[in-house]
Ligand SMILES: Nc1ncnc2c1ncn2[C@@H]1O[C@H](COP(=O)(O)OP(=O)(O)O)[C@@H](O)[C@H]1O
């Protein structure tokens with residue numbers, strides 16, 4: 393089976409700061425890979441380049457074997473890449489069901505009105521499929537707990553990103569129970585064939601979920617490790633460069 397995503401020697405500088413040097417990775421359907429590194433290692437810069445939010449200075453991104461230039465997030469989404477961002481791009485005043493459709497609302501002809509009924513139903517079906525329990529989809533999303541909000545953000549990504557979902561620290565702000573739910577969601581998505589690239593500070597989580605671990609250190613790509621053949625100590629050593 394060929395890779396959905398193939399990244400070779402991706403690089404990005406901000407003025408004199410070399411944020412990412414020669415990062416490479418490949419991801420196939422259903423694969424969960426983790427991306428780790430200390431603060432400032434270049435993880436979010438990589439996420440932004442793969443989601444079309446930031447233009448690389450060099451390197452090559454291929455999707456299903458063809459080289460692509462991701463010039464904006466909408467284009468990356470149209471190619472099947474969805475990103476759950478660290479800062480949760482969610483409209484807090486909007487009803488929950490509308491958040492699943494932000495920027496892609498369903499319209500009813502002939503008057504071009506929002507088709508709320510259909511969107512509510514589709515959101516309900518989606519949450520049901522993913523096992524997310526939310527009592528009232530008409531409430532503003534600001535009423536939900538952090539974990540529920542994160543679940544909605546992931547559900548949205550899952551709904552549109554049928555091929556690759558990139559998550560930048562999806563559980564950093566969550567409690568233990570909420571984190572468990574998000575982890576289950578990630579596993580379920582992978583079982584459905586969605587490739588997942590997960591940035592996480594939580595090494596226990598990385599070891600629970602991922603098949604491979606990519607390490608960045610100060611913008612440098614250190615390498616990729618098979619999760620079941622490495623250890624937390626080895627990864628910590630790679631992240632920090634110290635024992
Ligand atoms: N827009 C930007 N302008 C200037 N420097 C940036 C910008 N974004 C990131 N950087 C720098 O690039 C490096 C990598 O940052 P980042 O990718 O956010 O790291 P991480 O997500 O691993 O913490 C850091 O030194 C950071 O200060």
Ligand SMILES: [Mg+2]
Pocket residue numbers: 435436437478
């Ligand atoms: Mg970051």
